[in-house]
Amino acid sequence: MSAQSQPLGGDGAAQKACDKIRTVLGTDRGNEVITSTMRAAGLTAIDTADDRYRFGVELTKRGGLLEAIGRAVMVQALLQGAKAA
Amino acid sequence: MLNLKYDYAGCVKSSEKAAWTLDEVMPVGTRLDFDKPFLPERLARTSHLSFLDDQERLKLNHITSNSYLNLFGFVEEYILHMAIQHAQAEMFGNHDALRALTRFADEELKHQALFKRYRDAFDQGFGHRCEVLENASDIAGVVLSKSPIAVVVLTLHIELMTQDHYVGSVQGDDKLDPFFAKLLRNHWMEESQHARIDALELDGLASVATAEVKAKALEDYLAIGGAFDGLLKAQAEMDVRSLSKALSRTFNADEVAALVASQHQSYRYTFLVSGMRHGTFVEHFTSVFGESGAKSLSEVAQALS
Numbered sequence: 001m002s003a004q005s006q007p008l009g010g011d012g013a014a015q016k017a018c019d020k021i022r023t024v025l026g027t028d029r030g031n032e033v034i035t036s037t038m039r040a041a042g043l044t045a046i047d048t049a050d051d052r053y054r055f056g057v058e059l060t061k062r063g064g065l066l067e068a069i070g071r072a073v074m075v076q077a078l079l080q081g082a083k084a085a
Numbered sequence: 086m087l088n089l090k091y092d093y094a095g096c097v098k099s100s101e102k103a104a105w106t107l108d109e110v111m112p113v114g115t116r117l118d119f120d121k122p123f124l125p126e127r128l129a130r131t132s133h134l135s136f137l138d139d140q141e142r143l144k145l146n147h148i149t150s151n152s153y154l155n156l157f158g159f160v161e162e163y164i165l166h167m168a169i170q171h172a173q174a175e176m177f178g179n180h181d182a183l184r185a186l187t188r189f190a191d192e193e194l195k196h197q198a199l200f201k202r203y204r205d206a207f208d209q210g211f212g213h214r215c216e217v218l219e220n221a222s223d224i225a226g227v228v229l230s231k232s233p234i235a236v237v238v239l240t241l242h243i244e245l246m247t248q249d250h251y252v253g254s255v256q257g258d259d260k261l262d263p264f265f266a267k268l269l270r271n272h273w274m275e276e277s278q279h280a281r282i283d284a285l286e287l288d289g290l291a292s293v294a295t296a297e298v299k300a301k302a303l304e305d306y307l308a309i310g311g312a313f314d315g316l317l318k319a320q321a322e323m324d325v326r327s328l329s330k331a332l333s334r335t336f337n338a339d340e341v342a343a344l345v346a347s348q349h350q351s352y353r354y355t356f357l358v359s360g361m362r363h364g365t366f367v368e369h370f371t372s373v374f375g376e377s378g379a380k381s382l383s384e385v386a387q388a389l390s
Contacts, residue, residue, distance in 0.1 A: 016178060023178075078233070
């Protein structure tokens with residue numbers, strides 16, 4: 001599934017999480033990272049705050065700037081009701 | 086959902102316009118004038134205490150004012166953490182929101198520094214060290230462990246209540262100490278921007294929250310209010326001990342009970358009821374929690390009055 005067509009959730013929150021990555025890495029590289037991170041997190045879609053949290057956790061494992069983005073995604077997911085596993 | 090007529094960029098602009106420095110408002114070495122009351126009667130509520138004379142009521146007003154600012158410093162501890170947490174969530178996202186939230190955090194730190202400077206001047210000029218609540222970090226931890234929506238709602242309550250205090254009873258009251266009135270004015274100017282940021286944050290969180298998340302947030306907000314009421318009672322008891330020490334006067338059991346009840350009631354009105362009944366707060370609260378949530382809010386405010 002390509003990152004552009006992923007069902008990222010109807011509330012726009014998942015879109016915002018992915019936009020953070022695209023803003024920093026650019027669209028093409030950002031989409032690659034989104035797709036591979038979703039795969040590594042075992043996600044086929046990002047529909048809920050818990051999904052966004054898992055996505056953020058997986059991003060933080062990549063270190064560097066992606067780790068920082070992952071933390072921002074995790075905090076946003078927690079504020080929006082995700083439960084930290 | 087909240088139908089707000091402003092955005093983060095506008096909040097940043099207004100914040101830049103309203104900004105002040107600590108030294109402009111309270112230069113180091115400022116001495117307080119203890120000849121006038123600091124807080125208006127609507128908040129301090131001492132006039133009905135018939136067993137105190139005018140000078141004793143004035144002392145109590147000063148003690149209450151000191152506790153009042155300490156209580157603000159107290160809640161601003163958790164608000165600071167909240168602002169930083171929300172700013173972190175916006176990293177690499179909306180830059181206007183990030184700017185608004187980081188300014189918000191910086192201003193809260195500045196307010197804490199202002200209140201500390203005030204308390205040092207108060208301790209020097211008043212002549213006795215008054216007892217105040219001191220475990221702000223512990224309380225911040227408890228508040229932040231609650232639902233994020235409840236935390237933002239509580240913060241909105243506090244920011245709007247600050248506006249009510251200044252606009253509703255300090256502004257234009259020439260019987261009050263002009264320095265203290267200026268301090269509250271500057272505090273209010275920035276808090277009114279914070280209230281807008283709170284509303285924007287609340288709108289963002291509530292728009293993606295499930296009914297279950299909102300129900301938990303409502304429960305948490307009301308529970309925090311109940312816990313805070315316990316702290317207000319503890320502060321009321323401290324105030325009475327401080328007054329007794331400052332006046333070198335021993336109160337009998339009935340007088341102590343009357344003073345504690347009066348102080349507790351004035352803090353309840355000041356910190357809980359005036360926020361819960363603020364028109365904008367009720368409006369946003371109803372948008373998030375519906376009519377049944379607003380009914381619970383109204384019942385709690387009534388019970389605390």
